[in-house]
């Protein structure tokens with residue numbers, strides 16, 4: 431660990447919380463984008479809410495703005511469910527059903543890899559529904575409890591599902607049901623269609639806060655062990671594989687831009703959350719429900735860009751501090 435006196439004064443003075451406060455101030459004024467409304471219940475969110483939280487692998491948690499406000503995890507669940515499936519079923523079994531190539535298409539695109547008849551990757555709906563199918567086959571009637579337990583272990587507190595959002599999506603999710611039927615027809619989905627989409631809609635309806643996303647991110651950054659509780663949430667090998675797919679596919683058809691500008695593995699959800707992972711250092715969670723045309727949170731993207739620039743988080747950035755990142759921000 432470097433001597434604190436070698437760290438520039440301005441960074442020492444502000445600490446992680448100060449960095450967040452500045453970033454929040456620089457990004458909070460953008461009111462562009464719109465709430466997701468294809469799941470009717472999501473259109474009821476307060477569009478002005480905004481929070482940024484960070485959790486370190488050494489257990490420090492800081493936040494600014496609406497970091498304790500619950501919202502549904504939505505597609506961020508895809509990354510965690512994939513991690514669980516890799517661990518429970520093994521990588522080969524999962525790879526036989528879902529690929530790891532970016533699709534370049536929207537999250538809800540009705541498109542499979544023509545060569546293999548598999549969905550492109552587990553971060554778009556087709557792949558995520560297939561993963562939910564694998565989990566529902568593996569765990570039967572207990573599948574949602576298993577998922578909720580693991581998500582809770584990653585967040586370090588008992589999470590619950592929002593029944594109203596679940597029902598809203600279950601009643602209107604015809605496109606996802608259609609995707610599931612096509613997956614079944616293509617042979618990618620082994621599970622019963624209704625079981626697979628039921629688990630998928632339930633996992634998407636789990637309530638989290640920006641702070642939870644930060645702690646979940648820190649759990650992934652800490653290769654599966656929650657740094658606050660000390661308990662293992664995910665297997666090491668599964669975390670490695672999940673972060674790889676988050677890096678290349680986590681932001682749907684914005685994944686290339688994200689890797690270019692921000693340069694950390696991340697996953698977004700149409701509830702307005704983004705979870706980012708600074709490997710071996712930090713988890714970052716943002717919440718702002720106005721989305722861009724690709725379904726990613728507008729201010730969430732701005733906050734991540736700002737933090738990546740400010741802190742040198744991009745994996746290939748010459749200012750990336752690697753393992754001395756946290757000591758640079760120690761007060």
Ligand SMILES: NC(=O)CC[C@H](N)C(=O)O
Nearest residue numbers: 504505537634699700725
């Ligand atoms: N991108 C998302 O967050 C989509 C999740 C949502 N439950 C859906 O399948 O449509």
